Amino acid sequence: MISVVILGAGNVAHHLYKAFFSSENVTVTQWYNRNIQSMRPFNNEVQLTDNLSQLIEADIYIIAVSDDAISELSQQLPFEDRLVVHTSGSVSPYDIDMKNRRGILYPLQTFSREANIDFSEVPLCIETLMRKDYDQLKELGQSISNNVKRVNSDQRASLHLAAVFVNNFTNQLFRIAHEITESQGAEFDLLKPLILETANKVQDLSPFKAQTGPAKRNDKKTIKRHLKMLDNEDHKDIYKLMTASIQKTHAPAFSIKKLKKIKKD
Incomplete structure (x- = not known):
């Protein structure tokens, strides 16, 4: 069982949460956002927080926020040497603060909050800077998608x-x-x-x-x-x-x- 913490509450974060929640191989241990109002409907399913200092330990931390906010949020994370990935299609993994291990989990799809998405059909483009992290990120991707591909930053x-x-x-x-x-x-x-x-x-x-x-x-x-x-x-x-x-x-x-x-x- 892979444990994840989701950081952010936009369209991508909501769809990822639903996909992970439906997976037998993943548990969302916590969901963070500065404003937790939009996450209230899930209050009985997952631990919610608006305080970064209260983040709990997990296998993978997924930053699903706007591109411009990725770097700053990663700098504020109160831990080191954990696997932190973002979901952006255009931001480098090096934008994640180097105090943690870094990677990408990019779902190649358009996401609207009200639209139903079959995540098993969504291509997931993954990349890690450290070889030892790749297999775990691949396993996470395959728990929700039938189409997981290793894709470098230029691709x-x-x-x-x-x-x-x-x-x-x-x-x-x-x-x-x-x-x-x-x-x-x-x-x-x-x-x-x-x-x-x-x-x-x-x-x-x-x-x-x-x-x-x-x-x-x-x-x-x-x-x-x-x-x-x-x-x-x-x-x-x-x-x-x-x-x-x-x-x-x-x-x-x-x-x-x-x-x-x-x-x-």
Whole structure:
């Protein structure tokens, strides 16, 4: 049985707690946050604290706070030579204070408090600075996920950057699409099967092979018609940028002049 203490009470911390609580191989011995109000519903399941000096001993301490707070919180921990890991996709393990053994437990997923997550399907990217800590962190990861990978800091940073494109930027495109449909009284829900099929296709095809649409086939009439329909200049700029990017990827024979013309039109 691996004992853990969770430090932080944001979205990632809440989902980690639920995953650990459901595991037969992990016990959450304590949960810390400066403000424990959001953790009150779990008061009967786990020991809560808002006092770092009251932290109890555990096998692994998991810092699940904002990136900017990781270093400062790790410096305030009142112990040494214990395994402390953070959950960030972009912060170095060296940001954890060197008085403790350091590592990463990065769940590669988007987390919203109200959304249900099957943690067994969440990829866990792990890294430790000391070889002796790797097996224990791997065992912890495998207790809640079927997809645990050793990932170094450079690889993790690239995955985090790519995740911004496939998740954060894509979700913003969904929001724009929602605004476009609402402006004409169309139902955004009618796009949801398309959204799912787009995501499903790249499970079997490369994104390059899965690409379709007017930009790929250089359908100039449709592209111009779409641009005329867009009243929001920001949306128009995004459409032009994405169109030029797709055409540059799938039609390298296009001249630079033609690509620049698309951006200007």
